[in-house]
Every structure is written in structure tokens, then in C-alpha cells.
Amino acid sequence: xxxxxxxxxxxxxGCSVATVSRVLxxxxxxxxxxxxxxxxxxxxxxxxxNHVARALRSRSxxxxxxxxxxxxxPFFPALVRELEHALHAEGRALLLADCDDDPETEAARxxxxxxxxxxxxxxxxxxxxxxxxAVAAAAxxxxxxxxxxxxxxxVADSVAVDNAAGMTLVLDHLAATGRRRPxxxxxxxxxxxxxxxxxxxxxxxxxxxxDAARRAELGDFSVEWGRAAVDRVWPSRPDALVCANDxxxxxxxxxxxxxxxDVPGEVAVxxxxxxxxxxxxxxxxxxxxxxxxxxxxxxxxxxxxxxxGAAPAARRAVRLAPRLVVRGSSAPDPAAAxxxxxxA
Amino acid sequence: xxxxxxxxxxxxxGCSVATVSRVLxxxxxxxxxxxxxxxxxxxxxxxxxNHVARALRSRSxxxxxxxxxxxxxPFFPALVRELEHALHAEGRALLLADCDDDPETEAARxxxxxxxxxxxxxxxxxxxxxxxxAVAAAAxxxxxxxxxxxxxxxVADSVAVDNAAGMTLVLDHLAATGRRRPxxxxxxxxxxxxxxxxxxxxxxxxxxxxDAARRAELGDFSVEWGRAAVDRVWPSRPDALVCANDxxxxxxxxxxxxxxxDVPGEVAVxxxxxxxxxxxxxxxxxxxxxxxxxxxxxxxxxxxxxxxGAAPAARRAVRLAPRLVVRGSSAPDPAAAxxxxxxA
DNA sequence: ACTTCACGGGAAAACGTTCTCCGGAAACTT
DNA sequence: AAGTTTCCGGAGAACGTTTTCCCGTGAAGT
Numbered sequence: 001x002x003x004x005x006x007x008x009x010x011x012x013x014g015c016s017v018a019t020v021s022r023v024l025x026x027x028x029x030x031x032x033x034x035x036x037x038x039x040x041x042x043x044x045x046x047x048x049x050n051h052v053a054r055a056l057r058s059r060s061x062x063x064x065x066x067x068x069x070x071x072x073x074p075f076f077p078a079l080v081r082e083l084e085h086a087l088h089a090e091g092r093a094l095l096l097a098d099c100d101d102d103p104e105t106e107a108a109r110x111x112x113x114x115x116x117x118x119x120x121x122x123x124x125x126x127x128x129x130x131x132x133x134a135v136a137a138a139a140x141x142x143x144x145x146x147x148x149x150x151x152x153x154x155v156a157d158s159v160a161v162d163n164a165a166g167m168t169l170v171l172d173h174l175a176a177t178g179r180r181r182p183x184x185x186x187x188x189x190x191x192x193x194x195x196x197x198x199x200x201x202x203x204x205x206x207x208x209x210x211d212a213a214r215r216a217e218l219g220d221f222s223v224e225w226g227r228a229a230v231d232r233v234w235p236s237r238p239d240a241l242v243c244a245n246d247x248x249x250x251x252x253x254x255x256x257x258x259x260x261x262d263v264p265g266e267v268a269v270x271x272x273x274x275x276x277x278x279x280x281x282x283x284x285x286x287x288x289x290x291x292x293x294x295x296x297x298x299x300x301x302x303x304x305x306x307x308x309g310a311a312p313a314a315r316r317a318v319r320l321a322p323r324l325v326v327r328g329s330s331a332p333d334p335a336a337a338x339x340x341x342x343x344a
Numbered sequence: 345x346x347x348x349x350x351x352x353x354x355x356x357x358g359c360s361v362a363t364v365s366r367v368l369x370x371x372x373x374x375x376x377x378x379x380x381x382x383x384x385x386x387x388x389x390x391x392x393x394n395h396v397a398r399a400l401r402s403r404s405x406x407x408x409x410x411x412x413x414x415x416x417x418p419f420f421p422a423l424v425r426e427l428e429h430a431l432h433a434e435g436r437a438l439l440l441a442d443c444d445d446d447p448e449t450e451a452a453r454x455x456x457x458x459x460x461x462x463x464x465x466x467x468x469x470x471x472x473x474x475x476x477x478a479v480a481a482a483a484x485x486x487x488x489x490x491x492x493x494x495x496x497x498x499v500a501d502s503v504a505v506d507n508a509a510g511m512t513l514v515l516d517h518l519a520a521t522g523r524r525r526p527x528x529x530x531x532x533x534x535x536x537x538x539x540x541x542x543x544x545x546x547x548x549x550x551x552x553x554x555d556a557a558r559r560a561e562l563g564d565f566s567v568e569w570g571r572a573a574v575d576r577v578w579p580s581r582p583d584a585l586v587c588a589n590d591x592x593x594x595x596x597x598x599x600x601x602x603x604x605x606d607v608p609g610e611v612a613v614x615x616x617x618x619x620x621x622x623x624x625x626x627x628x629x630x631x632x633x634x635x636x637x638x639x640x641x642x643x644x645x646x647x648x649x650x651x652x653g654a655a656p657a658a659r660r661a662v663r664l665a666p667r668l669v670v671r672g673s674s675a676p677d678p679a680a681a682x683x684x685x686x687x688a
Numbered sequence: 689a690c691t692t693c694a695c696g697g698g699a700a701a702a703c704g705t706t707c708t709c710c711g712g713a714a715a716c717t718t
Numbered sequence: 719a720a721g722t723t724t725c726c727g728g729a730g731a732a733c734g735t736t737t738t739c740c741c742g743t744g745a746a747g748t
Contacts, residue, residue: 005733018737028737050461052734054735057735080415088441094441097437098429115393250624276418281624282601361729401706402733692748693746700737710730714726715725716723717723718719
């Protein structure tokens with residue numbers, strides 16, 4: 001019942017606490033004889049090290065904080081899953097914080113996690129600009145990796161998908177399948193994903209031909225905005241809607257269906273992220289798949305390597321290549337519409 | 345740079361460590377004069393209490409472990425969000441573990457969390473039967489609340505939606521809208537949600553009339569199974585598919601669409617949980633909404649109140665009432681199909 | 689036969705709290 | 719005026735580790 005401690009194991013194995021600690025932690029060679037006795041006793045008593053005491057002494061909790069803007073955003077669960085696996089595989093635990101897209105609670109959460117002495121922080125900043133102070137302050141105290149979104153230049157290491165490359169994949173695909181009058185449905189604001197995807201669209205839309213209009217509508221990353229955007233854009237009959245993420249695309253698909261538009265016959269729709277919903281939409285959504293597992297592995301890797309508050313010059317910005325997943329919503333052959341869905 | 349500790353504050357305020365602790369924790373009255381001095385010094389030095397040391401001494405980490413079977417199951421993110429908010433509001437932190445639907449990793453995760461001295465555990469067991477040993481063992485050591493799913497009788501306190509009531513809502517609705525030949529598409533296995541929903545269906549299907557067939561197909565809680573089930577069931581032309589959760593229903597809808605079936609004209613489809621996807625499906629899915637916020641609040645409440653390993657007799661099983669959300673997939677008037685979607 | 693090591697082991701000091709004592713002074717009792 | 723309580727504050731012991739010293743012992747080097 002009562003917790004069995006090092007002292008108990010020491011008594012049972014007839015040696016000192018120090019020795020027991022050394023055997024179990026393997027920090028220093030110990031005589032084979034004693035080592036066996038210690039291990040025996042530990043086993044027999046069912047000794048489990050107390051991580052709290054260990055953390056206090058060694059100043060390392062083996063704990064990583066993850067700060068998300070909104071776990072209900074369907075892109076994150078897969079990311080959380082991979083991170084959890086990567087961290088637990090190294091014997092670290094994951095302290096989760098959700099900040100409801102609000103930079104102030106985000107700052108509070110980051111503070112709370114630091115107070116709990118997390119060894120490192122993973123942050124998906126809620127707002128490129130307003131998240132910055134808290135993130136920068138935290139980065140000075142522990143290794144911190146920005147995930148998925150940026151937070152101003154040189155604040156911390158970051159790992160994200162190569163948004164520009166993803167957008168290029170989309171544009172090339174649309175060009176190859178003969179689309180000529182695209183429209184970008186993106187998100188306003190300073191969020192790096194919004195900015196980068198939009199910029200890449202602007203930069204690459206000429207791939208669809210010299211006469212491709214640089215039309216873009218900006219709202220936010222939501223289904224509702226996807227629906228609203230269609231109402232504004234559909235009258236001008238674009239032949240492709242390039243959406244900045246899958247939620248927008250899902251909303252767009254839904255609204256186009258209501259308006260009786262033929263997808264992909266009249267208009268192709270593409271998303272970004274490849275959330276589970278994408279494969280389930282009707283028609284299934286052509287989108288850019290983020291390399292979630294690799295993002296997580298890369299982030300976890302950066303964390304262990306980096307000392308806290310490394311020189312700003314040494315910041316790394318890892319960009320991983322995405323993959324285009326072609327589904328029914330952009331099927332080159334309209335006859336295949338609604339049938340080409342690839343299960344999520 | 346260096347952490348400022350109680351000792352520093354004591355020195356700066358000219359009193360002892362004990363007094364500083366008392367002032368800051370408010371555990372014992374302290375002279376107004378000294379109190380001010382201490383608070384001043386603490387403020388000035390930017391003192392932040394070290395939770396690890398506090399935890400070691402007071403044997404309470406202020407930390408709660410949450411063990412999920414699969415965070416990528418779209419039902420969980422909303423639950424996690426509410427739990428996170430409820431716990432952080434009380435100054436506790438959330439240690440998250442995902443066990444990939446595998447009882448063995450689940451046991452390992454539970455062990456890891458216990459080793460980290462969590463004050464309490466919230467567990468959504470992966471398997472009613474195989475999760476039991478680990479859960480029971482953990483429940484003997486810390487307050488433990490089972491969430492959403494059960495894990496054998498009397499193992500721990502539990503909080504879940506009233507599955508039977510939810511199924512009754514569905515059946516009553518179908519009966520009221522004239523459906524007479526329903527088919528249940530559920531999940532096999534011992535998971536309590538699967539069992540309870542199925543049982544409630546069997547018990548209540550007569551509400552659709554004396555001749556309602558007690559037909560049921562059992563697979564698992566997945567989109568794929570929803571699709572497969574339709575292939576098996578559609579030939580016999582049921583006029584309602586009562587699915588055990590929204591994922592199954594989404595798969596069913598997708599497959600029915602491929603087969604050219606008219607939903608809700610020919611056949612109604614209902615789900616369970618009201619995950620975000622439900623409102624986005626085409627037609628939008630009629631389903632049973634779980635009171636997620638209340639579940640979280642109730643679970644968090646139970647945790648703080650319960651001492652570890654309370655007498656089995658005193659276990660509580662809280663059941664919360666769900667709500668029926670009627671959408672297009674069961675619209676009484678087929679003409680309204682595809683248009684009655686309520687945004688998620 | 690003396691140093692000089694390498695080696696295995698123990699005692700005890702940290703780590704930053706909380707909390708139990710204990711003592712002195714002031715405030716009440718008789 | 720002596721006893722009794724209350725109040726405020728400090729010294730110091732815990733909490734369970736890790737880690738720094740230090741002390742033997744025996745083996746190797748002179």
C-alpha cells in the first residue's frame with residue numbers, strides 16, 4: 001500500500017540508498033553481486049521510481065507541454081496522436097493545453113506549463129502576432145518548437161509543412177486538368193498558414209495560363225466561411241475553387257451542392273491538410289496531405305536536441321514536403337465524379 | 345535567470361522561509377505587516393512557486409491523467425477540450441495518453457501516469473473486458489473515473505451518456521415519422537456503448553409497430569463498416585438505418601449515395617454522438633447529441649470529491665441525458681432532403 | 689615495501705517546498 | 719500577580735531522489 005522507496009529497496013538488499021540509485025539508474029558501474037541483489041529486491045518489492053522526487057533533484061520532469069489553439073480543429077487530433085506516441089516512446093509525458101484560439105489564455109497556459117517545469121514546449125500559436133510575446137518569453141526558458149504555424153521570425157525553432165510546395169502541387173494539378181478560371185478561398189489575418197498559402201497561390205496561379213484571374217476571397221478557416229465564400233464567388237462561375245484548408249473546402253462543397261453546381265464537372269474544389277473529413281465529403285475532396293507523422297517526429301527530435309534559449313541565429317525552420325491526394329472533387333473526368341472517393 | 349525560490353523571497357523580505365510559504369499559500373494567518381513585505385518581495389523578484397517541489401512535499405501534483413483509446417476518433421476532441429478547460433480552471437493540468445485502441449498500451453500508459461504521481465485518472469477504456477485489470481488496479485491507487493464507456497461492474501465511478509435514452513429518442517422519432525422497417529447497424533464486441541445501444545434498440549424497436557423487424561448487423565465503430573453494412577442490408581430495402589454512431593452513419597450515407605438510394609426519401613439514416621462531421625454530411629445527419637460539456641464537468645467534479653479506492657459499494661454511475669438533433673437524413677418530408685442541414 | 693590508482697561502496701548534501709514543532713510576547717483569565 | 723491562552727514567527731525535519739564527496743580495499747606500478 002505505502003509507496004516503496006529507494007530506502008526500502010536499500011534495506012531489503014542490504015546496501016545504501018546511493019548504491020540502489022546507481023544500480024537502477026545505471027549512472028555508475030556497480031559490483032555484479034550487489035547489482036543483482038538490488039535488482040532482486042527492487043523487483044520483489046515492486047519498486048517504482050518516484051518521478052516527482054527525481055524531477056526535483058535532477059531538474060528535469062521528463063514532461064513536454066503541448067499548446068494548441070483548438071483541439072476541436074480536426075487537423076490536430078492526428079498531430080496530437082503522433083506527438084503522444086513519439087514522446088511516450090522516449091519515456092516523456094505530454095501535458096496538453098487548449099487555448100480556445102485566444103492568445104491571452106494561450107499565454108496563461110504557457111505560463112502554467114512553465115510553472116510545472118515542463119522540459120520543453122510545443123506550441124501551435126493561435127495568432128502570428130499576438131502570440132509572439134508569450135512564445136518568445138517561453139522560448140528563452142525552455143526548448144520550444146513552433147508547430148504548423150509560425151510566430152514572427154526568429155522566435156523559436158519551427159516545424160511545418162511546406163505550404164508553398166503544397167499550393168504548387170494543387171495549381172499544377174489544376175493546370176494539368178485544364179482548369180483556367182480559378183479562385184482562391186483563403187483566410188485573412190496574419191496566421192502564417194493563411195499568408196503562405198495565399199502568397200503561393202498568387203505566385204503560382206499563372207500556371208493555369210496567362211489569362212488566369214488572380215481572384216481571391218479571404219475569410220477564416222471555417223466551414224461557415226466556405227459556404228459564405230461560395231455565395232460570393234459562384235455567380236462569376238470560376239472553374240476551380242482553391243481553398244486554404246479542408247474545412248473551407250467542405251463548406252464550399254456543401255454550398256455548391258445546395259446551389260446545384262456540378263462538382264467537379266463545372267467546378268473543381270481543392271482543400272489543404274487532408275483531415276479525415278476530406279475523404280468523406282461528396283465528392284471526396286482533392287487535397288494536400290500534411291506529413292503528420294514526420295512533423296511530429298521532427299518536432300520531437302528538435303526538442304531533445306535543443307538547449308533552452310539557443311542563439312537566435314541558430315534557429316531552425318524545418319519544412320516538410322506535402323503530398324497531393326487527388327479525389328473526386330477535382331476529377332479530370334466529370335463522369336467519374338462522386339465515385340472516385342478514396343476512403344479517409 | 346536563475347529560478348527565484350522561497351529562500352530568495354525570504355531573504356529579500358527579511359523573514360523565514362516558513363513565513364513566506366505561509367503568506368503565499370495562505371495556510372496560516374500571518375501578521376499584516378510581514379505579509380505585505382513578503383508579497384512585495386515575491387512580486388518584485390517575480391517569484392513563481394515550483395510545482396515539483398510542492399508536489400513532492402505535499403504528495404499532490406495537481407495533475408490529472410486522461411487515457412483515450414484513440415484521439416483521432418472525432419468524438420473525443422470535444423471531450424478533451426471540455427476536460428482541459430474544467431481542469432485548468434481548477435489549476436490542475438492534463439496529462440494526455442492515447443493508446444491506439446490497444447489494451448496493452450493502455451495498461452502501460454496508465455502505469456506511466458501513475459508513476460508520474462497523477463492525482464487522478466480519467467479513462468475511456470479501450471475494451472470493456474481487457475481493459476479491466478489495469479483500470480481496477482489503478483482505481484485502487486488514485487481516484488479514477490470512467491468516461492463514456494464502462495469497464496465491468498463496480499470497477500470505478502463512471503460518467504456517460506444515457507445510451508438507452510438516446511436510442512429511445514431515435515426510435516420514437518422514426519416511429520413518429522412513419523418508418524416501419526428499420527435495421528440496426530451496430531458494433532460487435534463488449535464495448536459498453538456498443539452493447540447498450542444495441543440492447544436499447546432491441547428493446548424499443550417495437551415502437552415502430554408490431555411488425556418492425558429486429559434486424560441488426562454488427563461490425564465496428566468505423567466508416568468502413570458503415571459502407572460495408574449498407575452493401576449487406578440495402579438489398580432488403582429497410583426504410584431506416586439506425587447506426588450505433590456517427591462514423592458508421594457517415595459510411596452508410598456515403599455508400600447509399602453511391603448506390604443511388606434516396607435519403608431520406610427511401611431510407612432514413614441516424615447516428616449517435618453528433619460529431620462535427622454529422623452536420624456536414626449530405627444529407628446532414630440526424631443524430632443523438634452527447635452532452636459533452638456536462639460529461640466533462642461531472643467527471644471533473646467526481647475526481648475532486650472522491651478519495652482513492654473508495655468502497656466499491658459507494659461507486660457512482662452518472663448517466664446524463666442526451667438530446668436528439670433532427671437533420672436532413674431523417675427529414676419527414678423527402679422534399680426537404682439535402683436542404684435541412686443544420687450546420688455543425 | 690612504498691606510492692598510486694581504479695574500483696566498489698556509504699554518508700550526506702542538495703533540490704524547493706510544506707508542516708510540525710517550539711519559543712517568546714502579548715493578551716486574556718482568575 | 720501568576721497562570722493561561724492566543725498569536726506570530728523561526729528552526730528544521732521531512733518528501734524521494736541524484737550526486738558529490740569521501741573512505742576503504744586490493745592491485746598495479748615504482
